[in-house]
Amino acid sequence: QVQLVESGGGLVQAGDSLRLSCAASGRTFSSYAMGWFRQAPGKEREFVAAISRAGIGRNYADSVKGRFTISRDNAKNTVYLQMNSLKPEDTAVYYCAAASVFITSDQAQYDYWGQGTQVTVSS
Secondary structure (H helix, E strand, C coil), X not given: CEEEEEECXXXXXXXXXXXXXXXXXXXXXXXXXXXXXXECCCXXXXXXXXXXXXXXXXXXXXXXXXXXXXXXXXCCCEEEEEECCCCHHHCEEEEEEEECCCCCCCHHHEEEECCCEEEEEEC
16 A cells, blocks of 8 residues: 655746655555646546656656656655646646556556645636
């Protein structure tokens, strides 16, 4: 079992930056690929970014490529999402998740999910 707790969300203006954190507890953090997903009001949850177990492989959604950076610190059991140049369309609840695979953007392959943190970007 893996417990995930997100933090770092908030209300910011367009163009600002935020860094989300996701702290993991339970089984060995480094055994899991980690991902960030988001769900905007009235929309389905979508993939944002993923990172492989050792942090070597990274994938991004086209909508955030060049603006967001995913990273992890296995010594601290934490995964991060640095979000720069935020846009109003980035407004959503952001979730981190853990998957027992090398790396994936497929939500169905993620076994554990956090409760989410709200990010609101005003124009």
